[in-house]
Amino acid sequence: MSEAVLGLPPLGPLRLGLLGSPNSGKTTLFNALTGLRARVGNYPGVTVERREGSLVIDDRPMVVMDLPGIYSLDPLSPDEAVVTRVLAGELADRPDALIVVADACSLERSLLLVAQVLRRNLPTCLVLTMTDELHARGGRLDLPRLERALGVPVCGVVGHRGLGMGELRALLGRPEAWSRPPILPPEDAVERAAWADSVLSSVVEQRPGVSRFTEAVDRIVLHPALGIALFAVVMVTFFQLIFAWATPAMDAIDAGLGSAGRAVHGLLPAGLLADFVSDGLFAGLGAVLIFVPQITLLFALLYLLEDVGYMARAAFVIDRVMGRIGLEGRSFVSLLSSYACAVPGIMATRTIPSPRNRLVTILVAPLMTCSARLPIYALLIGAFVPVVPVLGPLGLQGLVLLGLYVLGAASALAVAALLKRTVLPGEGLPFYMELPPYRVPTVRLWLGQIWGSVSSFLRRAGSIILLANVLLWALLNFPRVEPPSGATPAEASRYAVEKSLAGRAGHAIEPLIAPLGFDWKIGAGLLGSLAAREVIVSTLAQIYSSTEGEHSLRRAVREDRDPRTGRLVFTPATVAALLVFFVFALQCLSTIAVMRRETNSWRWPAFAFTYLLVLAYTASFATQRVVGALFGSA
């Protein structure tokens, strides 16, 4: 800043700002310039990702800042304002020069943004991408004339094939020498369009026709009947990918880390350290790595369809349904993925252009019934809901499970509609979406996108998940107490949990959860389940000392009685209340960590945890009363 004020050349590397509309080929060009070595971070206070990469041209070090894709320098939201604030030097070091990226086939529209950028009075050059596609569609542009008409250097490239990159690098090496426009384009929108038209009329030798190929494919992909069928097939594939096809890899990671933990446990002297390494550290590591198959597969398909051009069409097909609840088409994939797991689901919101809709989607994603809820649902339904046929193959147990799924999804939609009206009000951004031409994706870019998502999860959410798991292990294992003399191993195990910090905390919160019908054992289980929801089953197993699998645990919870009153602990009302509690409560530190990572603040995960806890408690309390009244005494 101070150097700029004094008019001195900037110290350190030259900073180039890469700017362009979505689908302009900006990211491909960024990768072609910098390789795949982008540094990823966040701008303070907004959810927008900050990407920078470095390169050296003629021994001159440079930093390329990949600015978020925008259609205008006239921002409508704080997230959109990132680009204007960067250009003003408010958020990061002000770029020394700007590279505007525009798709050669849609120059007619792109020039509207170019006009706004030129008015910023920074050294600017224009890079036209997809020049191969322009030629294929019969279009021809006179680049030297375009340079003269705009007054700034223009360079045509085919980013993914590296064509024109040599010239571009030579150009980028000396921004001081770039020509500046003698007269700035007009500011008024209508005059700006007229300016763009006059520039175009002097440089376009042949207008590209609309892409006939894209038009032909759209006729099928967006066909009233076929379009919906294709959409259904794609969404079922997404669901299967995360729900079923990721399972073998997840099981392998689980088993691998489990046996590695046991092996290390055997090598270490028996005691606290060995327990910590196998049950704390390795289990925590497993809790992080277990998400990698789902995230990899989800993003492989998501980015493939995005790069091809289908994701915008999928959003176009389903937008009407999502629009009813105040969201947009792109929220659908995220919410659907959250049925398997909210972690990849929340990460999938990155493709939602409207920051406000993205935030609402993130906040309601935990309500979709994820697969980690199944073990506790299975335990409670298996133990307490009788096997009664209701309708054909559908039994009462299945109906209860279905009811829990429906309750979760319906609540997600209701909360989304409510959040749009209350916490995140305002007119917000209008809905508009570009349907890009279909394109053959670049494998290198695709792999880079997948790796970017996985590595950012591992680095920025993984560390929190690992720490939280180690902490929870400590809560369940400290302080170490000697079991009473003559206790069987089963009694000792139960005693250890009861006297641990988690057990004590379970006792401490008992007055709070007693209205729901929960005792200290369920309380300790709820605390343990923060590591992952299914952990409540293993915590309960430890408390009930049930080592012989699920059947003995089912029997144990069915027969457990309060030692003071002699009443059953798990009454129908308590079971129903506990099931409902799990429908709502955000009992998942991994989700919280990913929310923190995706929204770049603790504010939203704290909000989500609180509102879901209030919802869980209220619904659980109401369920306890209603079911208690139906079944007699609670």
Next chain:
Amino acid sequence: MSSLPDDPLAPGAPVPLAQLAPGSRAVIASVDLECGIGRRLLDLGFVPATVVSVLRRAPLGDPISYEIRGTRICLRRSEAARILVHPDRNEAGA
């Protein structure tokens, strides 16, 4: 590529873009600038005097995709209702 708003080919009162059927073409007459969306529509190329074609409706009826300044943009009815156009009679009637 563009004609004036008061082009003799497109006389009469302008109609909302949302009312046009797929396959029709029109010249934009005005954009409602009362709210933030109007400014953004201008940035996307929905500028008075520009030609817009209606491509297709989504399978569920909304949104609708348009071709404008060399790109395909889709808008919901509520957004498209803020743009007034002069239908191109030669094309629309054909």
